[in-house]
Amino acid sequence: xxxxxxxxxxxxxxxxxxxxxxxxxxxxxxxxxxxxxxxxxxxxxxxxxxxxxxxxxxxxxxxxxxxxxxxxxxxxxxxxxxxxxxxxxxxxxxxxxxxxxxxxxxxxxxxxxxxxxxxxxxxxxxxxxxxxxxxx
Amino acid sequence: xxxxxxxxxxxxxxxxxxxxxxxxxxxxxxxxxxxxxxxxxxxxxxxxxxxxxxxxxxxxxxxxxxxxxxxxxxxxxxxxxxxxxxxxxxxxxxxxxxxxxxxxxxxxxxxxxxxxxxxxxxxxxxxxxxxxxxxx
Numbered sequence: 001x002x003x004x005x006x007x008x009x010x011x012x013x014x015x016x017x018x019x020x021x022x023x024x025x026x027x028x029x030x031x032x033x034x035x036x037x038x039x040x041x042x043x044x045x046x047x048x049x050x051x052x053x054x055x056x057x058x059x060x061x062x063x064x065x066x067x068x069x070x071x072x073x074x075x076x077x078x079x080x081x082x083x084x085x086x087x088x089x090x091x092x093x094x095x096x097x098x099x100x101x102x103x104x105x106x107x108x109x110x111x112x113x114x115x116x117x118x119x120x121x122x123x124x125x126x127x128x129x130x131x132x133x134x135x136x
Numbered sequence: 137x138x139x140x141x142x143x144x145x146x147x148x149x150x151x152x153x154x155x156x157x158x159x160x161x162x163x164x165x166x167x168x169x170x171x172x173x174x175x176x177x178x179x180x181x182x183x184x185x186x187x188x189x190x191x192x193x194x195x196x197x198x199x200x201x202x203x204x205x206x207x208x209x210x211x212x213x214x215x216x217x218x219x220x221x222x223x224x225x226x227x228x229x230x231x232x233x234x235x236x237x238x239x240x241x242x243x244x245x246x247x248x249x250x251x252x253x254x255x256x257x258x259x260x261x262x263x264x265x266x267x268x269x270x271x272x
Contacts, residue, residue, distance in 0.1 A: 002239055002247040015151045015160055022158015024151055024207075027214040039241045071160075071235040072249065074227055078163040080235045091210055098209040099216045103138055105175045111138040113208065 004035060005077040011047060012079055016090065018097075019068040019082040023117075025090035026098045030079060042067050044081055061127045063087030089121035092128070096121055140171060141213040147183060148215055152226065154233075155204040155218040161226035162234045166215060178203050180217055197263045199223030225257035228264070232257055 004012050011029040018025055028046040030038065033054055037045040044057040044065035058064030065083035072079055091098040100118040103111050140148050147165040154161055164182040166174065169190055173181040180193040180201035194200030201219035208215055227234040236254040239247050 002249055013149055013163055015163060017153075017158065017160060022153065024153060024160075024216045027149055027151060027209060027216075039239060039247045042241070070239040071252070072237055072239055073163060073234040074229050074231075074236070075234075078234075079239070080160045080163075093210050095210075098211075098214075099207040100210070101208055103175060103206040103208055103215070105178070111175045113138055116207070 002072065003076055004032070004072065004079075005075065006032065007077070009049075011049070012077060014046065014079045014081060016044065016065065016081045016083055019084055023097055024099050025065075025083070025085060025096070035079070038067060038081070039070065044083060057090075058086065061087065061089075061122070063089055063122075065090070087122070092124060094120035094122045094124045094127070138208065139212055140168070140208065140215070141211065142168065143213070145185075147185070148213060150182065150215045150217060152180065152201065152217045152219055155220055159233055160235050161201075161219070161221060161232070171215070174203060174217070175206065180219060193226075194222065197223060197225075197258070199225055199258075201226070223258070228260060230256035230258045230260045230263070 006012050010031050014028050014030050016025045029049060031047040034045040034047045044067060046055050046057060048055045064086050067081055067083055069082040089096050095118060100115060101113045102116045104114055105111060142148050146167050150164050150166050152161045165185060167183040170181040170183045180203060182191050182193060184191045200222050203217055203219055205218040225232050231254060236251060237249045238252045240250055241247060
């Protein structure tokens, strides 16, 4: 039986992966309503912590996420969505995945970042306007 | 440059996937020390919220996670680890992945769970003792 354990803010962590290749596209949050709407509609809904608002993924960009499978973890405090990402890009920066930078170990334990899979699928200024957009 | 954005509790969310097939194995948390030790050692370290302790994955079970790649997301508040899971099981229930149950939409929007990929790789009682173990 589904008994999601929402945190003190009423949220649960959601990991969304590309069903075609397993890549992690994004990590976001859902409140009870976002979870219910995702189950009912078969499209991903999240809760934006920065905007404090329910958020249908792709409502601005048109790049909606069709849910192929939803899973929940052992202690029911995290959800895994396997999706078909329409438009090809999940990240608000226009990239396919939010995880477009690798963390590399370096001298003296200082970590450096390098870009991987960082090509932009769309121009975020053109889609969201110059004020930008965050999906957090 | 790596500038992880830890939350008010000093933690960052970490998604860990199986590098061989992209399946999500677990979602856990890291504090600054766990992140540093993971980068430095090439093995996954987490911070247990329930035990309030730094935790080397596999320290009890021997099922350590060798890091193949670490990535960080656009706003640096989530980490993605691609790992080689030794021993074959990441979940404290003895299963390969913590996400062994699918959420299915049902009548009237009530979601039901079904088991998928739920075979146990090890017996948790034998590994952790009857008191059990949580990796949260």
